[in-house]
Amino acid sequence: MSAKQDDRVPVTVLTGFLGSGKTTLLNRILTENHGLRIAVIENEFGEVGIDDALVLDSEEEIFEMNNGCICCTVRGDLIRILGALMRRREKFDHILIETTGLADPAPVAQTFFMDDEIAAQLRLDAIVTLVDAAHVLPHLDEQKPEGVENEAVEQIAFADRVVLNKTDLADEQTVAEVIARIRGINAPVEIIPARHADVELSRILDVGAFDLERVLKDDPQFLTETEHQHDTSVTSVGIEIDGEVDEGRLNAWLGKLLREKGADIFRSKGILALAGSDRRYVFQGVHMLFVGENGAPWREGEARRNRLVFIGRNLDREALTHGFARCVVTAGAAV
Numbered sequence: 447m448s449a450k451q452d453d454r455v456p457v458t459v460l461t462g463f464l465g466s467g468k469t470t471l472l473n474r475i476l477t478e479n480h481g482l483r484i485a486v487i488e489n490e491f492g493e494v495g496i497d498d499a500l501v502l503d504s505e506e507e508i509f510e511m512n513n514g515c516i517c518c519t520v521r522g523d524l525i526r527i528l529g530a531l532m533r534r535r536e537k538f539d540h541i542l543i544e545t546t547g548l549a550d551p552a553p554v555a556q557t558f559f560m561d562d563e564i565a566a567q568l569r570l571d572a573i574v575t576l577v578d579a580a581h582v583l584p585h586l587d588e589q590k591p592e593g594v595e596n597e598a599v600e601q602i603a604f605a606d607r608v609v610l611n612k613t614d615l616a617d618e619q620t621v622a623e624v625i626a627r628i629r630g631i632n633a634p635v636e637i638i639p640a641r642h643a644d645v646e647l648s649r650i651l652d653v654g655a656f657d658l659e660r661v662l663k664d665d666p667q668f669l670t671e672t673e674h675q676h677d678t679s680v681t682s683v684g685i686e687i688d689g690e691v692d693e694g695r696l697n698a699w700l701g702k703l704l705r706e707k708g709a710d711i712f713r714s715k716g717i718l719a720l721a722g723s724d725r726r727y728v729f730q731g732v733h734m735l736f737v738g739e740n741g742a743p744w745r746e747g748e749a750r751r752n753r754l755v756f757i758g759r760n761l762d763r764e765a766l767t768h769g770f771a772r773c774v775v776t777a778g779a780a781v
């Protein structure tokens with residue numbers, strides 16, 4: 447049966463390492479005029495959830511799963527949300543699942559084959575993996591302890607489509623090297639180069655690309671494997687402090703921090719209240735690169751609460767919390 451004859455609801459799994467551009471692609475999908483009604487399930491890694499504020503307002507239904515990783519601890523929640531969606535299946539045409547940057551897509555994909563009720567109503571359409579052309583190589587090269595998987599490699603191995611994103615940040619030689627590495631992990635995968643995840647949606651949505659036979663050939667245990675081990679050396683530090691932030695101090699602190707520790711700080715993001723501004727300030731960092739921009743205005747009477755998260759290795763919670771607290775100029779209580 448071809449994907450077009452199959453009347454089950456197609457599901458796209460968006461995966462890719464921390465900071466590779468999943469939310470950017472999600473926002474593109476949510477704002478583009480494709481006529482599809484999409485239900486979105488979002489899973490975020492980090493003690494403090496930021497992505498809910500980064501996903502653009504849209505008509506679509508969005509379910510957040512922030513208290514664990516979709517590929518293990520909250521898989522039960524995923525099944526429950528899918529179950530609830532199936533009971534209202536006439537309300538949407540497509541389901542999109544954004545995994546955390548540290549998720550192994552295999553257990554998420556398994557969900558669509560191991561639960562009979564789900565398998566009868568939903569069809570895994572494709573695993574779409576975002577790859578950050580500028581930052582992926584060191585993550586692919588990381589040596590992990592025995593038995594611990596390399597998530598960046600797994601995400602590419604399981605991809606039905608790779609969106610090779612951030613080609614604006616990498617030179618030609620690096621892009622060619624990244625493509626060769628992707629081919630080495632997953633030879634037949636379609637690779638779509640992109641900037642700011644500007645992909646033609648017809649190349650990634652409703653493409654009928656997930657191929658269970660191919661997966662079983664590469665990984666005969668796919669349908670039976672239940673155990674996998676995460677790299678527990680990657681952790682997160684979340685900070686929530688009320689008050690207003692001095693922009694000069696913030697830039698000096700964050701600039702120095704990411705210059706010195708950017709190899710270990712894989713990802714940073716935050717929603718901040720800058721002194722003198724009535725709009726939220728959104729900052730996003732991937733290793734040493736960071737950008738800040740104004741977001742939506744604070745609502746009347748809303749507490750100016752700064753929320754930040756750092757994800758990486760060897761994070762010094764106290765130094766990060768104190769460093770940020772020194773950028774806050776009006777009195778606030780650390781939470």
Ligand SMILES: Nc1nc2c(ncn2[C@@H]2O[C@H](COP(=O)(O)OP(=O)(O)OP(=O)(O)O)[C@@H](O)[C@H]2O)c(=O)[nH]1
Pocket residue numbers: 462463464465466467468469470471497546547576611612613614615640641642643713730731732737
């Ligand atoms: N220069 C450049 N920046 C990009 C591109 N795509 C995304 N970004 C920026 O990279 C940062 C991370 O992008 P996100 O879409 O939040 O990445 P993500 O994969 O959702 O990140 P996690 O939440 O950590 O999993 C943001 O500041 C984006 O604006 C690109 O192609 N080029």
